Amino acid sequence: MREIHVSTISDAVKKLCVEANYDLEPDMLRAFDKALKTERSPAGKQVLEMLKENAQLARTQKIPYCQDTGFVVCFVELGQDVHIAGGLLTDAINTGVSQGYTEGYLRASIVKSPFDRKNTGDNTPAVIHVDVVPGADLKLMVMAKGGGCENRSKYKMLTPAAGLERVKDWILECIKTAGPDACPPLIAGVGVGGTFEKAAILSKKALFRGIGSPNPDPQVDAIEKEVLDKANRLGIGPQGYGGDTTAFAIHILTYPCHITSLPVAVTIECHAHRHKEVTL
Amino acid sequence: MIKLAADGIKDIRTPLSDADVESLKSGDRVRITGVLYTARDAAHGRLIALLDEGKPLPIDVKGQIIYYTGPSPARPGMVIGSVGPTTGGRMDTYTPKLLALGLKGMIGKGARSEPVREAMKRHKAIYFGAVGGAGAFLSRYVKKVEIVAYEDLGTEAIRRLEVEGFPVIVVNDAHGNDLYEEGMKQYAR
Numbered sequence: 383m384r385e386i387h388v389s390t391i392s393d394a395v396k397k398l399c400v401e402a403n404y405d406l407e408p409d410m411l412r413a414f415d416k417a418l419k420t421e422r423s424p425a426g427k428q429v430l431e432m433l434k435e436n437a438q439l440a441r442t443q444k445i446p447y448c449q450d451t452g453f454v455v456c457f458v459e460l461g462q463d464v465h466i467a468g469g470l471l472t473d474a475i476n477t478g479v480s481q482g483y484t485e486g487y488l489r490a491s492i493v494k495s496p497f498d499r500k501n502t503g504d505n506t507p508a509v510i511h512v513d514v515v516p517g518a519d520l521k522l523m524v525m526a527k528g529g530g531c532e533n534r535s536k537y538k539m540l541t542p543a544a545g546l547e548r549v550k551d552w553i554l555e556c557i558k559t560a561g562p563d564a565c566p567p568l569i570a571g572v573g574v575g576g577t578f579e580k581a582a583i584l585s586k587k588a589l590f591r592g593i594g595s596p597n598p599d600p601q602v603d604a605i606e607k608e609v610l611d612k613a614n615r616l617g618i619g620p621q622g623y624g625g626d627t628t629a630f631a632i633h634i635l636t637y638p639c640h641i642t643s644l645p646v647a648v649t650i651e652c653h654a655h656r657h658k659e660v661t662l
Numbered sequence: 663m664i665k666l667a668a669d670g671i672k673d674i675r676t677p678l679s680d681a682d683v684e685s686l687k688s689g690d691r692v693r694i695t696g697v698l699y700t701a702r703d704a705a706h707g708r709l710i711a712l713l714d715e716g717k718p719l720p721i722d723v724k725g726q727i728i729y730y731t732g733p734s735p736a737r738p739g740m741v742i743g744s745v746g747p748t749t750g751g752r753m754d755t756y757t758p759k760l761l762a763l764g765l766k767g768m769i770g771k772g773a774r775s776e777p778v779r780e781a782m783k784r785h786k787a788i789y790f791g792a793v794g795g796a797g798a799f800l801s802r803y804v805k806k807v808e809i810v811a812y813e814d815l816g817t818e819a820i821r822r823l824e825v826e827g828f829p830v831i832v833v834n835d836a837h838g839n840d841l842y843e844e845g846m847k848q849y850a851r
């Protein structure tokens with residue numbers, strides 16, 4: 383049994399929250415450069431250039447990439463030979479979020495109740511998903527999830543008869559209806575299969591794969607590429623000003639499902655794709 | 663006041679007149695100098711509640727531009743934190759009432775409803791797009807910040823920003839044109 387103290391977890395989460403908001407991951411920077419080579423629209427090109435400069439300023443001047451510094455979504459892969467000492471895992475993560483957002487000059491965007499809408503003041507709590515896995519490591523995957531794009535995420539329960547073609551159409555439909563509101567170029571995280579909530583969680587987790595990296599399943603990879611190509615023919619373009627770069631990537635995760643169902647969840651993510659991970 | 667600069671960008675100075683508004687066309691690149699008032703969901707809710715009760719607003723919106731944003735906190739020594747636009751559509755239910763009071767411009771991102779676009783034509787107003795997610799970039803154009811109402815709302819308080827050359831694009835003009843629709847049509851393959 384390996385012991386990990388809660389303070390180690392809080393420190394790690396704090397660092398991930400701050401870094402996510404100031405240092406866009408290299409996969410996103412590469413995506414901007416790649417899109418600049420193919421984008422035909424002058425307005426679209428200007429947007430992409432501005433986003434590159436924005437990323438540079440965020441990193442060097444320590445100004446958050448986007449003022450919506452997100453809802454912290456934290457996926458934890460907890461090795462079953464790990465013992466968490468000194469307190470609760472959830473509290474440890476939320477302490478890290480609180481410290482990261484307060485000390486890191488990040489915006490508090492979370493309200494305590496969806497009805498009375500009073501701000502919690504330190505961006506807590508996070509949304510936490512824990513998977514118990516073999517081994518003695520603790521992996522923390524943190525995403526600062528923007529609200530504008532999250533508002534465009536959707537779910538549909540298709541029938542088995544609808545099949546793969548309807549799944550593809552539905553993903554495309556989600557990108558189309560997200561349109562300029564969700565700050566394109568977008569990334570669509572897609573969860574197919576499982577139950578209602580499983581598909582939704584998979585759609586978030588799918589976003590952690592590096593942009594531009596192939597899906598390990600060649601069949602699913604081909605679906606992703608086909609939908610991405612169609613998405614980039616919609617004409618929405620960077621910021622919706624018209625252009626060829628509507629989406630940077632489609633990432634699909636699947637899970638076995640019931641003989642009656644074909645659940646599909648699509649998380650819409652914007653170009654402010656702020657994600658970081660660490661293994662303790 | 664509007665001047666076309668040599669680089670093809672229109673320089674405008676707030677407040678805006680009807681003539682200023684009418685000369686702008688969707689797709690125009692614009693630099694704004696002057697004052698912007700920030701307001702998003704919670705502040706709009708309060709403003710409209712005041713109007714419904716027949717009470718005066720804490721700001722005079724006549725001729726002004728409202729910027730839909732909730733900035734991140736400023737670091738010591740900095741004027742403001744990250745300050746990009748939020749989704750304009752969430753303000754749609756409130757907007758026509760402010761346009762009727764003489765609001766001339768809004769800055770946000772994302773599409774507006776038909777009733778808002780109609781009200782923009784009727785009352786002569788512009789919806790500008792700032793690049794969503796470019797909050798660090800846009801912060802450089804903000805020279806001064808002052809909270810003028812609803813400090814208790816934190817990031818959602820109404821702030822008076824003094825800006826210089828704040829870069830935007832005209833999304834909806836007062837003639838019924840929409841950059842999003844036109845852009846998509848032009849580039850769909």
Ligand code: SF4
Binds near residue numbers: 530532563653746795
């Ligand atoms: S959708 Fe993303 S880029 Fe746009 S404002 Fe929200 S977090 Fe920022």
